[in-house]
Amino acid sequence: MFEHLQNKLSEALHVFKGQNTITEINIASSLKKIGRALIDADVNHKIVKSFIQRIQEESIGKKVLTSLNPKQLITKIVYDELVSLMGEKNVEINISRNPTIILICGLQGSGKTSFSSKLAFFLKKKNKYPLLVAADTHRPAAIDQLELIAKKVNIPVFSLKESKNVIEIVKKSIIYAYKQNKNVIIIDTAGRLAIDEIMMEEIEKINQYSQPNEVLFVVDAMTGQDAINTAQSFSNVLDFDGVVITKLDGDSRGGVAITMSSVVKKPIKFISNGEKIEDLEVFHPDRIANRILGMGDIVSLVEKVQEQFDEKRTKKIYHKISKNRFDFNDLFEQIQKIKKIGNIKNIISMIPGIDKYFSFDGNQKDSIARIEAIIHSMSPYERSHPQVLTDEKRINRISKGSGVALNHIDLFLKQFHDMNKIMKKIHAHSGKKIVKDFIYQIMNKENNV
Structure with missing residues (x-):
């Protein structure tokens, strides 16, 4: 991205x-x-x-x-x-009502159904009780797709497979939500190949009947300027509250995210940057600007890390760093946790200047796999005692066992020790000063190269 x-x-x-x-x-x-x-x-x-x-x-x-x-x-x-x-500031979705109704709309193939599931999962982690409503009666596999994704994360889906009446589906879903104590209703609607009268009539009826707190328009980043033109045309008919940009992981250009708010005059509220259900981010213009300029996004990273990392284990890691005892076992464990947070490339992009510590040739995903292979090829003693890996015989054995070239192993060992030094310096500080000093150090290093 x-x-x-x-x-x-x-x-x-x-x-x-x-x-x-x-x-x-x-x-x-x-x-x-x-x-x-x-x-x-x-x-x-x-x-x-x-x-x-x-x-x-x-x-x-x-x-x-x-x-x-x-x-x-x-x-x-x-x-x-x-x-x-990009809109100056983050605009949060309105979930003040009980139940809150969120209406999802957009063109066919924009990723509405996937986003609806991701949003439900996102809100579930915020201690909400979401209900997904399958209101796409036009695409035969829409209901099955929604149910399949939602089942994996234990989120309920309301559907009436025998009914083609979207108003009936919405009406009964609201009644069902009250009975099941669900406080967020997410309505996944049908998409069309273009903005036409039939599509707009249907979405207007749903909007009028359900009186949603939020109407979110989903656009595909891969369509470029067409996505912006479509959103602009749609806003002339239905006054939606915000935009969701999907498939940003497949578009490294990012022009849609930069341009959308200024043209459509609507805030971007979410971006989807991967296929996993957790690959959803709240859109913060200031944080995205930092990433675009290569300054990382520490705040978003910390928020993601807090969802995955155990506080006791984190303190133990910090203690090992302070005592210069951080080893390859700890690195391997942290890599596994980072992989759970989301798309590796997106996570690495949040850390200012640190991407070189995870990359041999610019391909972070392949490099992570190679790092894992290198660590797996070490003996238990070598993993616990990084300092012994100066012996040529040991490094040759690890190279053969992992299938990684000697020069890449030498580079990885150097990067590991460099990263260790930086982590120790970060640990030596506390509070907001950690982030401030870290970014200052990286930016000064970049400017003096």
């Missing part, structure tokens, strides 16, 4: 490396590259033009503070403009 844009923006900001001041020449060169990066990311050219103009106005004549260099200042300006473009 956003890999291509992140790389291009990094190149554009690299123009200021070693520069002491912002001049018309270096800012023009950088802005030209930023504009190309955004257009390559499928951002509308009119929006790009306006975006570049605002950065130029903000940066020309701007006094560079002694605590910043030109690259840091321009990065801050680009960050602010990205946040503004």
